Amino acid sequence: MIDEIIKKEECCGCDACYNICPTDCILMKNDQEGFWYPSVNNVECIECNACVEVCPALKKASIETALDIPEIVAAYSTNEKNRVESTSGGMFIEVATSIINEGGVVFGARYNEQHLVEHYYASTLEGLEALKQSKYLQSKIGESFREVKKYLLEGKKVLFAGTPCHIAGLKNYLNKDYKNLYLIDFLCRGVISPKAYEQFLKSMENKYNSKIKRVWFKNKTYGWHRFSTKIIFENGKEYIEDRYTDVYMRGYLEGPLFLRPSCHECKYKTLPRYSDVSLGDFWGIEKIKKHLDQDKGTSIFMVNSEKGRELLEKISKNLIYEKTSVKDIYLGNSALTISAPLTEKRGEFFKRYLEEDFSDLVTELLKPSLSKRIKKTLRKFRILRFIKKLLKMVYHFLVH
Ligand SMILES: Cc1cc2nc3c(=O)[nH]c(=O)nc-3n(C[C@H](O)[C@H](O)[C@H](O)COP(=O)(O)OP(=O)(O)OC[C@H]3O[C@@H](n4cnc5c(N)ncnc54)[C@H](O)[C@@H]3O)c2cc1C
Known part of the structure; x- marks a missing residue:
């Protein structure tokens, strides 16, 4: 049974096991950190092992259709509204619109009424609006994989967008290639605990003395490069801080x-x-193709398969784009293949986060050490460089 076999630190919470279970005896239960993990009801379990077979941490998903070398373009939508309202260059909304216009359905992440994030599908252009933009917490798949399969069997085109682990889980769940299925993932630094996010919202509500109306990550008010977190409160107040201060x-x-x-x-x-x-996000684009950066968002569009080529072809008339390479992605985005480090501070955060104010706790944990602060100040005033220059001159004088 999956909950006895999977190592907790390997479970990505993709819900594939929950979706495949023929007797619905798997519940996804939240732990103290606010992440969900499978829990099997032993009385109802028929020991069919389907949950183990489908788990992407235990069984690698198929990459049969992948191109040997992915093709990379730097791109943005020529539709200004789509570009500015999306997180990067508006690629998702362009592809999603083309699928809807062909009578298909699009699965992606939306906020629910509690401001938490869940997967959901849209079959109209209006419905797509809720799927736009990155939501920086883990999205609950729920029964989406079952719904994807239902639409595929009806012969509809289905676009599914999610994290790389969602895609691997869905592929294992479906266990075969469907001609009418298109899969989009993103370069993913990692997903945040929904409970930690709730603690953040609670801290903000206390500070602004009001309930939250809307949350927006990577907002472009101060430009794409400084991506900001924006919150609108029911009392009309607004919070907006960029990546360096939020x-x-x-x-x-x-x-x-x-x-x-x-x-x-x-x-x-x-x-x-x-x-x-x-x-x-094509971070670093200003270093290689400055003309593609207007600080409004430029995307990496990585074509991984023939179907990927087909999607780019479908939307190319709505884009400004140029070819580039995998090497260029690493200029500003290690998240393509490298995982974020596990720090001691993470453990400290989860020990205290339910008892203390979120903003105070994060500020305390991220406070740099005294030596780092001195170095930073010296760097700021360019003193360090000056001292180095002086030492070099003294050395030169003494040696010669
Ligand atoms: C948690 C997270 C981490 C990311 N980390 C990086 C990174 O390190 N480097 C980088 O270059 N890009 C990262 N991205 C992707 C980036 O922010 C953009 O989403 C991506 O470039 C697509 O932008 P867009 O303008 O085409 O579309 P957008 O309108 O931004 O489309 C976003 C798409 O992602 C889906 N989505 C949004 N939130 C979630 C979620 N929580 N879980 C699953 N699916 C979701 C939406 O349904 C939609 O399909 C991350 C995104 C998320 C959600």
């Missing part, structure tokens, strides 16, 4: 303090990829 993004990027354990040794950040297309 505690949530700092905890995610500088810590990392609250990632799912499996994200620290992700098995799905592989090349070749399991998906047809991998999307990402």
Whole structure:
């Protein structure tokens, strides 16, 4: 049974086991950190082993359709609204729109009424709006894999967008290639604990003395490069801080303090990829193709299969894009294949996060050591460089 076999730190919470179970005897239960894991009801279990067979941590998903070398383009949508409202260059919404226009359905992540994130499908252009944008916490798959299969068997085109581990879980669940299925993943640093995110919202609600109306990550008000967290409160107030000052993004990027354990040794950040297309932010684009960076978002569009080529072809008339290479991605984005490090501070965070104010705790944990602070100040005033120059001059004087 899956809950006895899978190592906790390897379970990515993709819900594949939950979806495959013929007797519905698997529940996904939250642990103290707020991440869900399978729990099997032994009385109802018929020991068919389907849950073990489908687990992407225990059985590698197929990469048969992958191109030997992925093709990379740097791109953005010519539809200004789509570009600015999306997280990167608006690639997802362009592909999703083309699938809907062909009568298909699109699965992706949306916020629910509690501001938590869950997978859901849209079959209309209006429905797609909720799927736009990156939501920086783990999305609950729920019964989405079953729904994907239902639509595939009806002959509809299905686009499924999710994390690399969602894609691996779905592929194992389906266990065969469907001509009408298109898979998009993204370069993924890792997913955040929904409970940690709730603690963040609670801290903000206390500070602003109001309930939250809307949350927006990687908002472009101050530009794409400084991606900001924006929150609108019911009392009309607004919070907006960029990646250097927002505690949530700092905890995610500088810590990392609250990632799912499996994200620290992700098995799905592989090349070749399991998906047809991998999307990402083209950080570093200003160094290689400055004309493609207007600080409004430029995407990595990585074509991993023939179907990926087909998707790029479908939307190419709506894009500005140029070919580039995998090497260029690493200029600013190690998340393609490298997992975020596991830090001691993560353990400290989860020990205290339910008892203390989120913002205070993160600020305390990320406070640099005294030596780091001195170095930073010296660097700031360019004193270090000056001292080095002076020492060199003295050395030169003494030697010659
Ligand atoms: C948790 C997370 C970590 C990421 N880490 C990186 C990174 O390290 N480097 C990088 O270059 N890019 C990263 N991205 C991807 C990046 O932010 C953009 O989503 C991507 O470039 C696509 O942008 P877009 O403008 O085409 O579309 P967008 O409109 O941003 O589309 C986002 C798509 O992702 C799906 N999605 C959103 N949130 C989630 C979620 N929590 N779980 C599953 N699916 C979701 C949506 O349904 C939609 O399909 C990450 C995204 C997420 C959600």
